[in-house]
Amino acid sequence: MSRKRVLVAMSGGVDSSVAALLLCRQGYEATGTTCKLFGNDDLEGSACGIGGGDPDSGIVGESTCCSSRDIEDARQVAFSLGMDYFVFNYQGLFGREVIDRFCKEYLCGRTPNPCIDCNRYVKFDALQKRRRQLDFDYVATGHYARRTYDEKTGRYLLKCGLDPKKDQSYVLFHLTQDTLEHMLFPLGELTKPEVRELAREAGFDNAGKSESQDICFVPDGDYASFIERRYGHTFGSGPIVDMHGKVLGEHRGIDRYTIGQRKGIGVAAGEPLFVFRKDAETNTLVVGTDSETRAATVRANDVNLISVASIDEPLRVTAKTHYRMKAQPGWARIEDHMLVMEFDEPQRAAAPGQALVLYDGDTVVGGGTIVSA
Incomplete structure (x- = not known):
C-alpha cells in the first residue's frame, strides 16, 4: 500500500519541526511548506530595521514569526529529513483576512484575536485547499492539540493537548468535521520540554529557538500606531467614565486599551479599575471595579x-x-x-x-x- 501523504505546515520553529520529524518516523510521505504571509507592502511604515530584524519581511526582533530567517530554518529542517519543501505565497489572503480584519475590529471598539483568524483562513482553510489540489491526504501542524474519532457519534473530536501549559485547543474551535478528518497534530501528547529534547537529539539548529510572543505584524505591540499607518485613522482622546457615566478622566484613544486591562488606564481611584467597554461611536472608555466589570x-x-x-x-x-x-x-x-x-x-x-x-x-x-x- 502507498504511504499516506501529508503536507506539514512549518513555521521555522521547534514545534512544527518536531511535528515533521515525528511524521517521517511514523512512515508518512511528508512534504514541508511555509506560508509567506507578509512583506514591506503589508507593513508599510512598520518599525523595520529597529532592533535587528529582517529587512525583507519588514519584521523586527526575535519574538516575531514568518520572517526570511524562519523560512530558512524550516527549509533546513525539511532538507535534513529528506522532505520536499515549498513556500506558498499567501500575502494577499493574510492582508485581507487577518491584518485588515484586525484593524477594522479595533476601529469598531472590539478586541480581535488575529492568531485565530490566521489559523482559520490561512493555516487551515488555504492549506486544506492546497492539500486537495495536490492530492495529499492530510495537513499537519505543530499545535498542541489532539484529534480522535468517536465511533458512537460518527464525529471527529478536537481534544486538549496533554500538556496543560501548552494546550492550544482554544484557538482551533473553528475546525469543521471535514477539516478535522484531514488533520494531524503530532505534538498533542507531548510536553514542550519533550519536544525540545527531540529537536536536540535530531540535531535541529532551532531546538532552543524562542517562541513568538507578539502579534507577528505588530511586533512592538503598538496597535494604534500600526492601524494609523495602515488606514490613516485612529481614535483621539476622549472621556473615561465609570459604570454610571461619571467622567473620571481622559483616555489617549480607545484603540490603545483592551477589555479587562487594569494597569495604565490613567485614572486614580480608591480601588483598582478595569476596562469594561470601548464605545467606538462616542469614543468613550468605560471602566469599573472588579465586581462591576464581571x-x-x-x-x-x-x-x-x-x-x-x-x-x-x-x-x-x-x-x-x-x-x-x-x-x-x-x-x-x-x-x-x-x-x-x-x-x-x-x-x-x-x-x-x-x-x-x-x-x-x-x-x-x-x-x-x-x-x-
Missing part, C-alpha cells in the same frame, strides 16, 4: 460546533473567554442562532471579538466569537 452571561456569533451537531437544550459545559483562563463551569444554549453561555460565577474580561470556547472535559464542544457580555 459578567455571568456571554453571547457569541459565528458559531461552530465540533463534538455535537447541535445544542437543542441547555448543555452543561466549561468555557473559556480568553486563551489563558481556566475553563469555568456553566450552561450553554443556542438562542436566536447565538451561542449563549451562563457561567455559574460572573467572569471578567469577556471581550467582544475574542472567542468563547466550550469544553466537555478535555473535548472541545465548539465555540464562537464574543458579541457581548
Whole structure:
C-alpha cells in the first residue's frame, strides 16, 4: 500500500519541526511548506530595521514569526529529513483576512484575536485547499492539540493537548468535521520540554529557538500606531467614565486599551479599575471595579460546533473567554442562532471579538466569537 501523504505546515520553529520529524518516523510521505504571509507592502511604515530584524519581511526582533530567517530554518529542517519543501505565497489572503480584519475590529471598539483568524483562513482553510489540489491526504501542524474519532457519534473530536501549559485547543474551535478528518497534530501528547529534547537529539539548529510572543505584524505591540499607518485613522482622546457615566478622566484613544486591562488606564481611584467597554461611536472608555466589570452571561456569533451537531437544550459545559483562563463551569444554549453561555460565577474580561470556547472535559464542544457580555 502507498504511504499516506501529508503536507506539514512549518513555521521555522521547534514545534512544527518536531511535528515533521515525528511524521517521517511514523512512515508518512511528508512534504514541508511555509506560508509567506507578509512583506514591506503589508507593513508599510512598520518599525523595520529597529532592533535587528529582517529587512525583507519588514519584521523586527526575535519574538516575531514568518520572517526570511524562519523560512530558512524550516527549509533546513525539511532538507535534513529528506522532505520536499515549498513556500506558498499567501500575502494577499493574510492582508485581507487577518491584518485588515484586525484593524477594522479595533476601529469598531472590539478586541480581535488575529492568531485565530490566521489559523482559520490561512493555516487551515488555504492549506486544506492546497492539500486537495495536490492530492495529499492530510495537513499537519505543530499545535498542541489532539484529534480522535468517536465511533458512537460518527464525529471527529478536537481534544486538549496533554500538556496543560501548552494546550492550544482554544484557538482551533473553528475546525469543521471535514477539516478535522484531514488533520494531524503530532505534538498533542507531548510536553514542550519533550519536544525540545527531540529537536536536540535530531540535531535541529532551532531546538532552543524562542517562541513568538507578539502579534507577528505588530511586533512592538503598538496597535494604534500600526492601524494609523495602515488606514490613516485612529481614535483621539476622549472621556473615561465609570459604570454610571461619571467622567473620571481622559483616555489617549480607545484603540490603545483592551477589555479587562487594569494597569495604565490613567485614572486614580480608591480601588483598582478595569476596562469594561470601548464605545467606538462616542469614543468613550468605560471602566469599573472588579465586581462591576464581571459578567455571568456571554453571547457569541459565528458559531461552530465540533463534538455535537447541535445544542437543542441547555448543555452543561466549561468555557473559556480568553486563551489563558481556566475553563469555568456553566450552561450553554443556542438562542436566536447565538451561542449563549451562563457561567455559574460572573467572569471578567469577556471581550467582544475574542472567542468563547466550550469544553466537555478535555473535548472541545465548539465555540464562537464574543458579541457581548
